[in-house]
Amino acid sequence: MVDLETSTEKRILEAARKIFIQKGFSGGRMQDIANEAGINKALLHYYYRNKETLFEVILSDSLRNMLPRVSEIFDGEGSLQDKIRAFVNAYLSFMIEDPSLPLFILNTLHSQSNRSISSKFQEIVGQLPYGKFRDEITAAVNKGVIRPIDPIQLILNTLSLCLFPFLAKPAFLMVSHLSEASYKQMLLKRKADVADFIIDALRPE
Amino acid sequence: MVDLETSTEKRILEAARKIFIQKGFSGGRMQDIANEAGINKALLHYYYRNKETLFEVILSDSLRNMLPRVSEIFDGEGSLQDKIRAFVNAYLSFMIEDPSLPLFILNTLHSQSNRSISSKFQEIVGQLPYGKFRDEITAAVNKGVIRPIDPIQLILNTLSLCLFPFLAKPAFLMVSHLSEASYKQMLLKRKADVADFIIDALRPE
DNA sequence: GTCTATATATGGATAGAC
DNA sequence: GTCTATCCATATATAGAC
Structure with missing residues (x-):
């Protein structure tokens, strides 16, 4: 079972995706995302500068999938x-x-x-x-x-x-x-x- | 031009309706609503206990209109x-x-x-x-x-x-x-x- | 009823240790 | 890379004067 837990960066994206899709931009809390990803809030800012950046990454992906x-x-x-x-x-x-x-x-x-x-x-x-x-x-x-x-x-x-x-x-x-x-x-x-x-x-x- | 400016209570509802419909529950700020209604934030709480109450009134109305x-x-x-x-x-x-x-x-x-x-x-x-x-x-x-x-x-x-x-x-x-x-x-x-x-x-x- | 001023809570963001 | 602790801005909510 190697690598079943994917990289932190990837897990953050999946968590953010889930939260944002569920609650929208202003409704989705950074804390929710951190919890969902099983990591700390500070790490979110380490990988993605801020909430807005994170959201835009999610949205771009979604649009391309759409x-x-x-x-x-x-x-x-x-x-x-x-x-x-x-x-x-x-x-x-x-x-x-x-x-x-x-x-x-x-x-x-x-x-x-x-x-x-x-x-x-x-x-x-x-x-x-x-x-x-x-x-x-x-x-x-x-x-x-x-x-x-x-x-x-x-x-x-x-x-x-x-x-x-x-x-x-x-x-x-x-x-x-x-x-x-x-x-x-x-x-x-x-x-x-x-x-x-x-x-x-x-x-x- | 009597009563062209309706009661405060009514004006609050109209303002809240506009803001909530535009930005949703978590996105809509009480300050926005107060500004839109041309009154003070505190008055919102005077007429409606809190943000959630206000939102539910708007939603009920909207549902009934729907x-x-x-x-x-x-x-x-x-x-x-x-x-x-x-x-x-x-x-x-x-x-x-x-x-x-x-x-x-x-x-x-x-x-x-x-x-x-x-x-x-x-x-x-x-x-x-x-x-x-x-x-x-x-x-x-x-x-x-x-x-x-x-x-x-x-x-x-x-x-x-x-x-x-x-x-x-x-x-x-x-x-x-x-x-x-x-x-x-x-x-x-x-x-x-x-x-x-x-x-x-x-x-x- | 309506305001100003303020208390209190929340959430995004940063500092710094490990 | 990851954490804890903390800062700071913002937003809701309340107190109290008028």
């Missing part, structure tokens, strides 16, 4: 419908691995719109080939393989259907009285359901 | 399609008035799952006639007026499409470089688009 390799999906062959199905599948699979990420990121963007965070977000999200998406949707509409729809609204709808259940997870669990396990089960089922829903909505008249 | 009178919509006559259209319309209109509410509430539920907040949330949200929704969807499926769909997924899809744009507003603005005005314009257009999208998705084969 950006899945969706470009490939839209680069490949196949109908728009196939690509939508592949996208929904990939996106939901990814989020199921890390369910608190979306709320953490939206939340940060909402409350800290002043910092360098905005530019980091734009830098990362700017790599997504939105233009490509839009063009492909427009082309499909013109060819009549899907019904007419504003490309922006379709993209927004797809993201809504993929992300909302994760954002609303706590509320959903409270209302539905589902267990964690059943919730995960529902999300897995949702992969197919969401793709069907979108594709059905796009059927030409 | 719950529109949707029951009536589903009590009335008309097809399921008509009701969905009415629901989406009412829900989006309401949210456009108060765009930060959804994120505030989800966020609070996420980070404070311990407090009395959970029970308050359940109490309020428990009044929604979910059973009625479910039954009506199931009936429509059986009659063949809509294609087969899991009622839970349809409800979740509808809420996703209505709420997500508000949750993701900051991210959306950053990516799209839209102005506040264009954003609001897009949301207004979305009322019809979302209803169309759902109803199209439900067309029988």
Whole structure:
């Protein structure tokens, strides 16, 4: 069992990630992070200058994780419908691995719109080939393989259907009285359901 | 111009609401609230015992606002399609008035799952006639007026499409470089688009 | 009811021993 | 690299005058 306890630096990151995602920037205490990592507060400052630095490292990582390799999906062959199905599948699979990420990121963007965070977000999200998406949707509409729809609204709808259940997870669990396990089960089922829903909505008249 | 400046108590609530929605519980400072209300810190404690009390008042109000009178919509006559259209319309209109509410509430539920907040949330949200929704969807499926769909997924899809744009507003603005005005314009257009999208998705084969 | 002044607690950050 | 002890700024909360 060599190296099962990873380096202190790594453990700090994992602890900070957990705490910040749970409680946000101002809600997360350095003491909480130190406890979670099983080390002393002072060590946090040894490895990372201050709370803000630590937070930004976590956020950058999260943002980079949030950006899945969706470009490939839209680069490949196949109908728009196939690509939508592949996208929904990939996106939901990814989020199921890390369910608190979306709320953490939206939340940060909402409350800290002043910092360098905005530019980091734009830098990362700017790599997504939105233009490509839009063009492909427009082309499909013109060819009549899907019904007419504003490309922006379709993209927004797809993201809504993929992300909302994760954002609303706590509320959903409270209302539905589902267990964690059943919730995960529902999300897995949702992969197919969401793709069907979108594709059905796009059927030409 | 009599009474344009409402009572201090009311002004405090408005100020607290603004600050808490903007910065959350731990991020919002009592001093910020006092400044925003144009009064002294001590007065906050005079009217509300402490920060936590003040926060809970705000949250309760918000939760009650979040719950529109949707029951009536589903009590009335008309097809399921008509009701969905009415629901989406009412829900989006309401949210456009108060765009930060959804994120505030989800966020609070996420980070404070311990407090009395959970029970308050359940109490309020428990009044929604979910059973009625479910039954009506199931009936429509059986009659063949809509294609087969899991009622839970349809409800979740509808809420996703209505709420997500508000949750993701900051991210959306950053990516799209839209102005506040264009954003609001897009949301207004979305009322019809979302209803169309759902109803199209439900067309029988 | 509203203010100023102050007590008290908390949390981020640093100094310095080991 | 890791700890203990401590400093200092900030934030909540209270006391007491007006």
